[in-house]
Each structure stands twice: as C-alpha cells, then as structure tokens.
Amino acid sequence: MGSPSTDLSVSTQIDGLIDLVALRAWLDDQGVSPGRPLEVVGLLGGGTQNILLRLRRGSRDLVLRRGPRHLRTSTNDNLRREMRVLDGLSRTRVPHARLVADCPDEDILGGAAFYVMELVDGLNPTVEMPWAEEDVTRTRRLCFSTVEALAGLGEVDHEAVGLSGVGRPDGFLERQVARWRSELATYARFPEYQGPDLPAVAAIGDWLDDNRPADWTPGILHGDFHLANLLVDPSTAEVAAIVDWEMATIGDPLLDLGSLLATWPRPGRPHGVGWSVDSMASAVTKPELVQHYADRSHRDMSAIDWYEVLASWKLAIVIEGTHARACAGLAPRDTGKMLHAWAVTLLDQARVVAGV
Missing domain, CATH: 3.90.1200.10 (Aminoglycoside phosphotransferase (APH), C-terminal lobe)
Incomplete structure (x- = not known):
C-alpha cells in the first residue's frame, strides 16, 4: 500500500495528525493487539485527499486512514461512507484492504473520523512493476x-x-x-x-x-x-x-x-x-x-x-x-x-x- 515517506522525520510527519496515547487506548478498546507497543512507521503515498499512516502494533502491520491535516467540510462524512463500504466488502471476495476497526466518532483524533485497515503487500502498477517489459x-x-x-x-x-x-x-x-x-x-x-x-x-x-x-x-x-x-x-x-x-x-x-x-x-x-x-x-x-x-x-x-x-x-x-x-x-x-x-x-x- 505504497512506501513510507522518508523526507521528514516520523514525528514531524505526524505532528498534529494523531494523539498516540488516545489512539493506543482506542485500539485497546477495539481489541486490536491490546497492550502491545504502538509505532507510527510513517506516511504512505497514495490519494491526495486523505492521509494514510502506516502503523505497527507488536508484530502486526496496519494502516490508519484519516482526512487531510486541514479537514474539508465533507471529509468525515466521506470517510464514514468508506467505512460502511469496506465493512460491506468484508463479506465478499472483492480484493481490498480489510477493515480492522473504524471510528466514526470525531473526538479521538481531534475532529477527524478515521479507520484502521490491514496493510496490503502490493505495488502500484503505474509506479513500478518488477517483471521485464518483454514479459x-x-x-x-x-x-x-x-x-x-x-x-x-x-x-x-x-x-x-x-x-x-x-x-x-x-x-x-x-x-x-x-x-x-x-x-x-x-x-x-x-x-x-x-x-x-x-x-x-x-x-x-x-x-x-x-x-x-x-x-x-x-x-x-x-x-x-x-x-x-x-x-x-x-x-x-x-x-x-x-x-x-x-x-x-x-x-x-x-x-x-x-x-x-x-x-x-x-x-x-x-x-x-x-x-x-x-x-x-x-x-x-x-x-x-x-x-x-x-x-x-x-x-x-x-x-x-x-x-x-x-x-x-x-x-x-x-x-x-x-x-x-x-x-x-x-x-x-x-x-x-x-x-x-x-x-x-x-x-x-x-x-x-x-x-x-
């Protein structure tokens, strides 16, 4: 699901985006590897409208998706719709990043609804492909x-x-x-x-x-x-x-x-x-x-x-x-x-x- 950005330190990248203490407590409440250490690996490349943060909790790799640093009027509603769609897709064979836990509430991350999904080990075909052009x-x-x-x-x-x-x-x-x-x-x-x-x-x-x-x-x-x-x-x-x-x-x-x-x-x-x-x-x-x-x-x-x-x-x-x-x-x-x-x-x- 993209590669972590390394242009800035992780602490600089996430400054103001998440409250690690609140996020850790919320993940515990959701039963997502409760009690294990939580690390923010960095920002992932991807869509321009929302932010993707790669997390590691214990040995588990996850991705948190939230709106941009400066939230737009419709951002949280759009994210809540995404949560519903991903929850629905979990009952299908459509390939997608599996929803782990969702937070339609805006209080945990200071006004931003968000959700956590599985990290997908894959490449964007418009950026890189490992096989030869002749294949x-x-x-x-x-x-x-x-x-x-x-x-x-x-x-x-x-x-x-x-x-x-x-x-x-x-x-x-x-x-x-x-x-x-x-x-x-x-x-x-x-x-x-x-x-x-x-x-x-x-x-x-x-x-x-x-x-x-x-x-x-x-x-x-x-x-x-x-x-x-x-x-x-x-x-x-x-x-x-x-x-x-x-x-x-x-x-x-x-x-x-x-x-x-x-x-x-x-x-x-x-x-x-x-x-x-x-x-x-x-x-x-x-x-x-x-x-x-x-x-x-x-x-x-x-x-x-x-x-x-x-x-x-x-x-x-x-x-x-x-x-x-x-x-x-x-x-x-x-x-x-x-x-x-x-x-x-x-x-x-x-x-x-x-x-x-």
Whole structure:
C-alpha cells in the first residue's frame, strides 16, 4: 500500500495528525493487539485527499486512514461512507484492504473520523512493476486480473452486504450530464479563467443525454476506478486490492468499466508514468477487456461505449477545474496546462467513440 515517506522525520510527519496515547487506548478498546507497543512507521503515498499512516502494533502491520491535516467540510462524512463500504466488502471476495476497526466518532483524533485497515503487500502498477517489459504474459495477466476485480465488484448484491442507503441510485444516470455541466459552469467564478476551451464538450453532453441507457441495475460503484487505484501482487501479477473508496456509492457499476476504458493506456500516447503502464497499451485490446468483463457479469454490455464517453467527458470536466484554479493562481500553472491538455485528449477520444 505504497512506501513510507522518508523526507521528514516520523514525528514531524505526524505532528498534529494523531494523539498516540488516545489512539493506543482506542485500539485497546477495539481489541486490536491490546497492550502491545504502538509505532507510527510513517506516511504512505497514495490519494491526495486523505492521509494514510502506516502503523505497527507488536508484530502486526496496519494502516490508519484519516482526512487531510486541514479537514474539508465533507471529509468525515466521506470517510464514514468508506467505512460502511469496506465493512460491506468484508463479506465478499472483492480484493481490498480489510477493515480492522473504524471510528466514526470525531473526538479521538481531534475532529477527524478515521479507520484502521490491514496493510496490503502490493505495488502500484503505474509506479513500478518488477517483471521485464518483454514479459507480455504477465502483463496480460495483470490486465485481465484488473477486469476480474472490477467485474466481481459489479456483481456484489449491495443490499445483501448491508449497503442499502449508500448513495441515491434512483435517477443516477439521468443526473449525470446536468451534474457535470453544472460543475463546469462553476469555473466561471475565477475571473482569470477565459472559459472552457474544450472541443465538443457541449455536443458530447447532448449525445450523452440523447443516448442514455434506458435500463440498468444498481450496484456498488467505486467512482474513481483506474490503474493508479490498484495494488498488485508482484509475484503473481494479480490485483491484491482496489484502494481509495472515498467516491464509492450505489450507482451503475458499468461507469467504473467506462472509467477504466477512458483512462486505459493507448498505443503511441505518452503517459509519463513508466513502461509498466505503456506496456499495457499493446498487451490487450479494448474488445478483449470488454469481453473479459462480459464473461464475468450479468450486465447488458450493449451500451458500453456510452459509459466510456460519459467517463471521459466527466473526467475532462473534473481536471479542467484544476486548470481554472491555475489560471487564478490557486494551483501550479504547469499542472493546470498539463491537465487542460489531458482534458482535450479525453474529449477527443470521447468524440471519436460517440461519433460527434
């Protein structure tokens, strides 16, 4: 689950994030290796919205997840939803970091809800892979294992695992276009932002509304499914865990597959994250990925292009927000330019798939 950060001393990294005395007492109350020494090993790399702290209690390796140092309005509610989702997943075979104990109460860590999960021994495939680039067999195994993990998630009966009431599945697809058009419109609040110079963003939205699937079955939606949110067992090339469940909800699971297709490496398109991802571009084809999912799902795949277009369009709008903030001096200008270029690429590929 990433590697501990070593840029700063551990005490400096965790200053103000946790009260070790309170945490030790809480872990004792939860029956998590009670009475054993507690050590904070360091910060783990991972998501940008929340903090991951690697702990060691006796001989047991754990990870604590809490909100950022400066909590946002919705942080604790999002974490409490994650706790519910992880508790539900504990009744399934979906690969994930197992929930050890959760604390929806905000008093233990000075206003931050948090939970503790098992440490997963895995690597992020967008950062490093230990096998050779020429090992196409193992790379294909990783690709197909990714789809199998996702299809397994989509097959979970969310009501049977206690996740009724997480999200609002009624009208989920109908809300999508209006929701993200509204988000794009909010960027006008930055006076320095000259408006969305995004090709066909309006036409693609119209196409999505005109071609929306009429029938679908609610299920667990990860909400941010892509290769960077996976941990992989380096010895088997199997997905060891899907991580970062902060956007999980009950919606249409095929949107997760759309997100995977939208962000999947493309031959000849630079990614800047190393050969491990670039090699996947030529290891499998899009039809292979879709068929592999279809073989493991009861869902109607006839509109999968629509889900890919929605995922590309939505992601383009989301990352354009950073460009808008960069124009206003609220984010690094180079980052804003890079993400704007990526948004244009996403819309170009959406336009091709949609035929608009």
